[in-house]
Amino acid sequence: MSLPHRLLLPPVLTPEDLASRWELLAEDGDITPDRGYGTDLLAQVFDADGVQGAPLILIEDVPDLPEVPFTDNLAAMAAMVLAEETAGIGSVAFALSPATPRDIRAADLQWATALTQACDRAEVRVLGLHLLGRAATRVV
Secondary structure (H helix, E strand, O other): OOHHHHHHOOOOOOHHHHHHHHHHHHHOOOOOOOOOOOEEEEEEEEOOOOOEOOOOEEEEEEOOOOOHHHHHHHHHHHHHHHHHHHOOOOEEEEEEEEOOOOOOOHHHHHHHHHHHHHHHHOOOEEEEEEEEOOOOEEEO
16 A cells, blocks of 8 residues: 555554554455465554554564564564654554464464563554454454
8 A cells, every 4th residue: 555545544543443454454455465374464653643654564474472582673663663753652553464364362462462562662652463364353
């Protein structure tokens, strides 16, 4: 989704707004992989008014369980982008996009906890973490 289109979208201020945004991106085919393995992790920054910022970050085929160095590096990267784009007052949102639709697993909850803790350490506000599916998007 190109920048002009993002500017025309309604702001994302709540987890429900975020779920709707992820579903819109999935419908457009921007974030639903056409492959049969692994889980992708997506990160998106938003300014204080809920306007979508820098391009979506896609990390393909993440490990089943989060690792502290990885989550800390991702939080640090989000902090840098937010500092540049929003003077540090925006937020970041995450989504796990499995290759095949599935229910929320214990590992997804571990990802949510690890990303939230890493962002807390980096002083980055997390808007939410969702599990993406072809039929539905779920808050983790």
